[in-house]
Amino acid sequence: MTKRSMSDVPFWSRLQPFVGTALAVVTIGVPLWLVLVTASKSRGEALNPDLSLPGHWQLMDNLREVWADGEVAAAFFGSLLIVVPVVTGVLIVGSMASWILARRATRLNAVLYALAISGIVLPPAVVTVVLLLRQLGLAGSAVGMIGVYMGIYMSTVIFFVTGFVRTIPASLEEAAQIDGAGPIMVFWRVVLPMLRPVLATATILVCLYVWNDVFYAFFVIGGRIDTLPLNLFRVASAGLYLNNWHLIFSYVILMSLPLIVVFAIAQRRIISGITSGAVK
Structure with missing residues (x-):
């Protein structure tokens, strides 16, 4: 009994791991990243929360203040x-x-x-x-x-x-x-x-x-x-x-x-x- 080659595997079956990973990144990774970068910004940078990196990381200072x-x-x-x-x-x-x-x-x-x-x-x-x-x-x-x-x-x-x-x-x-x-x-x-x-x-x-x-x-x-x-x-x-x-x-x-x-x-x-x- 021969092993199945990659060409015999349905396209959707090969694509499923990548789709699952992408969905996990979007639904879990993006919100976590938003929380992390916003908590690391100054008040002026965080007025409109987005996914951009802070100009100066001040997460520890913000945590101490809170x-x-x-x-x-x-x-x-x-x-x-x-x-x-x-x-x-x-x-x-x-x-x-x-x-x-x-x-x-x-x-x-x-x-x-x-x-x-x-x-x-x-x-x-x-x-x-x-x-x-x-x-x-x-x-x-x-x-x-x-x-x-x-x-x-x-x-x-x-x-x-x-x-x-x-x-x-x-x-x-x-x-x-x-x-x-x-x-x-x-x-x-x-x-x-x-x-x-x-x-x-x-x-x-x-x-x-x-x-x-x-x-x-x-x-x-x-x-x-x-x-x-x-x-x-x-x-x-x-x-x-x-x-x-x-x-x-x-x-x-x-x-x-x-x-x-x-x-x-x-x-x-x-x-x-x-x-x-x-x-x-």
Whole structure:
């Protein structure tokens, strides 16, 4: 059997890698380049943001100015106050629920699983959520915001983790039960350690959603707690960064840098977790 020559390969098949690369450069590379060069310009050069190079690179000066005048440190800790409990809560509760839904194949659990993952496509009613939080006395509080985010993104965790649990041999759990381990011990000692790839994926995805969210935070906590997106909205609306696009884009870089670093480090684990949990 002879190998196919390049002339036998359809023209479109040879062109696909170049088209894919070009689309990635246009849709991802161009916006990133715009942010970088604008954040590196002076105020005069950045009045009309474009893709041109700055006359003098002053990215570090702009970042220092934003850090000092934009109250970034306080907003950073405000974001951590929301993100850390949300991620911890959805991972623990979601993984435990996923384990039960994956192992007990009953009609009731099938219905519960469908309801659980329906949150991926059904948007929450913001007005109803805000009114409910007011009735509970949680409006404008970190606890209320954490509860809203957990309710929104629990579906994502259950979707990925349930599919991953189904790939784990049940015989491992049965062996632990024979040795006298109870359900809680089986989950913490046997199941949970094997969920690390998919939990890493879920961690990054939930962090991305919550860290960059301004819509729900604006309506639920209403600026009573400063997160990075809310703080950027506040200082820009107050006129501190009015027409100062170099400072706005510098703030965006500071806000995005932690997640970019984490995503770059965990990229392989993210891909393996998505393919194992969603495809298998």
